Amino acid sequence: xxxxxxxxxxxxxxxxxxxxxxxxxxxxxxxxxxxxxxxxxxxxxxxxxxxxxxxxxxxxxxxxxxxxxxxxxxxxxxxxxxxxxxxxxxxxxxxxxxxxxxxxxxxxxxxxxxxxxxxxxxxxxxxxxxxxxxxxxxxxxxxxxxxxxxxxxxxxxxxxxxxxxxxxxxxxxxxxxxxxxxxxxxxxxxxxxxxxxxxxxxxxxxxxxxxxxxxxxxxxxxxxxxxxxxxxxxxxxxxxxxxxxxxxxxxxxxxxxxxxxxxxxxxxxxxxxxxxxxxxxxxxxxxxxxxxxxxxxxxxxxxxxxxxxxxxxxxxxxxxxxxxxxxxxxxxxxxxxxxxx
Numbered sequence: 001x002x003x004x005x006x007x008x009x010x011x012x013x014x015x016x017x018x019x020x021x022x023x024x025x026x027x028x029x030x031x032x033x034x035x036x037x038x039x040x041x042x043x044x045x046x047x048x049x050x051x052x053x054x055x056x057x058x059x060x061x062x063x064x065x066x067x068x069x070x071x072x073x074x075x076x077x078x079x080x081x082x083x084x085x086x087x088x089x090x091x092x093x094x095x096x097x098x099x100x101x102x103x104x105x106x107x108x109x110x111x112x113x114x115x116x117x118x119x120x121x122x123x124x125x126x127x128x129x130x131x132x133x134x135x136x137x138x139x140x141x142x143x144x145x146x147x148x149x150x151x152x153x154x155x156x157x158x159x160x161x162x163x164x165x166x167x168x169x170x171x172x173x174x175x176x177x178x179x180x181x182x183x184x185x186x187x188x189x190x191x192x193x194x195x196x197x198x199x200x201x202x203x204x205x206x207x208x209x210x211x212x213x214x215x216x217x218x219x220x221x222x223x224x225x226x227x228x229x230x231x232x233x234x235x236x237x238x239x240x241x242x243x244x245x246x247x248x249x250x251x252x253x254x255x256x257x258x259x260x261x262x263x264x265x266x267x268x269x270x271x272x273x274x275x276x277x278x279x280x281x282x283x284x285x286x287x288x289x290x291x292x293x294x295x296x297x298x299x300x301x302x303x304x305x306x307x308x309x310x311x312x313x314x315x316x317x318x319x320x321x322x323x324x325x326x327x328x329x330x331x332x333x334x335x336x337x338x339x340x341x
Contacts (some may be wrong), residue, residue, distance in 0.1 A: 023047075025057070025065040026088070033057075037067055040113035042230040062107040064088035072120075076111045079103075080120060121157050128152035131301075131310065131338025144171040145178075147334055157195070160188040168332070179209040188224060198224050200238065202260065212251050212317065218244040218283065220260060231268050238262045242283060246321070254321070259284045273303035275311075291321035299336070307339045 025033040025047055035049035045062060048054045067086040073095065075078050081103060083097045083188040092104045118125040130150035134141065149166040163185055170178035188200040203219040222240025229236075240320040242260040247253050268274060277300070294317070301311025315332040 023067045023069075024064065027057075027061055028063045029061075037065065037113060038083065039115075041115075042045075042232055043108075045107070045113070046243050056104070059110065063091060064093050065107070070099070072114055072180070073105075073110055073111055074112045074115050074119065075105065077109075087185045089128070096115045118156050124154045124156045126152070126154050128340060129154035129338055129340035131309070131336040132309075132338045135311075142171075142173050143205040145335075146170070147332065150338075158190055158192075160186075160190070160198075161188040177210065180207065182206040196226050198226065198238075200224055202242070208319075209249075211248065212248045214249050215247045216244065217246075218242045218258075222260065222262075224262075232268070236262075236263070236264050244283065244285070256285050256287045258286050272302070273307075274300055275301045275302075285321065288321070292318065293320040293321065301336065301338075307341055308337075309340050310335070310337050312336070 022034050023037045025035075025037070027033070027047075033047060033049060035047050038046040038048050038054060040046070040059065043059050043065040045057045045059055046054055047057055057186055065086060066088055070083045070085055072080065072082045073086070074086075079097070080160065081095045081097045084097075087094050092106055095103050095105075097103045112119065117123055117124055128151045130148075131145040132149075133145070135145040146169045147167070149164075151162065152165045153163075160262055163183075165181075165183045167181045168178055170176065181206070183206065184202065184204040186200055186202050188198045190198045200222050201220070202222060204217070206216045209215055222238045222243030224236055224238035227235040227237065239259070239261045242258050243255070245253075245255040260281065260283045263278065264280075265278040267276050270276060277298070279295075279297045281295050285291040285293075296316045297313060298315075299311055299313030301309045304310050313332075313334045313336055315330075315334070317330040317332075318328055319330075320328055
């Protein structure tokens with residue numbers, strides 16, 4: 001009822017066209033676009049048109065716009081106006097707020113339009129992916145290689161749960177020459193005063209049969225910062241303390257205190273449906289600084305159809321604490337196929 005009264009009032013006062021049957025965007029250069037406003041974030045507005053499909057427009061280029069249907073807008077100052085239509089008035093836009101009545105604003109004042117429920121503090125956003133790389137060769141040498149990895153993340157405004165796992169199994173002429181796995185669990189709690197900062201705890205397990213590593217367990221707290229979080233760039237970094245316990249099949253068991261760090265980056269910088277990513281983490285042994293552990297994964301993937309993705313990946317794993325007769329550096333180059341949600 002309130003929305004209807006607003007529409008009538010705006011129409012009578014000349015703020016809203018009498019028969020708006022679609023969303024309309026008026027650019028600063030005077031041009032007009034007719035279609036449907038899909039969303040807005042990171043300074044871009046996604047606008048669906050009949051002539052060009054869904055296009056991305058810089059908010060700096062937008063003068064005003066009308067919406068035919070109710071939308072939800074989150075402002076840069078944190079104010080949220082839900083389920084209202086947008087009208088225009090004197091080079092600005094206007095919406096009705098339950099708390100503040102009529103609110104005038106410009107396109108650049110919008111942080112997001114039609115944000116996801118978790119961005120409004122309602123529940124969690126669940127996303128992740130799982131992929132595999134396989135190689136089978138027949139001939140003078142029979143080779144089989146299998147690499148399965150995945151991650152699952154639950155994100156809310158207050159916290160984040162992350163699970164990452166990887167398993168690699170290689171065979172040559174019927175004999176295994178690689179059998180390693182890794183499982184990492186993390187919990188992040190974001191600051192209420194500064195949502196970009198968080199504290200967290202990590203517990204992880206890994207094993208490598210051909211490095212004589214039966215089980216490595218490490219656990220510890222850390223502090224982190226979410227520098228960016230969006231489609232164009234997501235970047236977070238962490239540093240903390242960790243306690244490591246190592247169990248070997250032949251070698252002497254070991255445990256030590258250390259420092260751990262991590263860096264996670266994703267970006268659609270290369271355009272289209274591409275997603276470039278870098279995942280890096282490491283552990284410094286306080287008792288034996290040469291026994292560094294470094295894991296770096298660099299890759300790029302593309303959407304094939306729906307949630308199906310394909311890409312290439314380079315993985316560098318350095319373990320300075322393995323037995324002397326074992327190579328410290330393990331390099332893997334993969335073509336991957338998987339599914340993301």
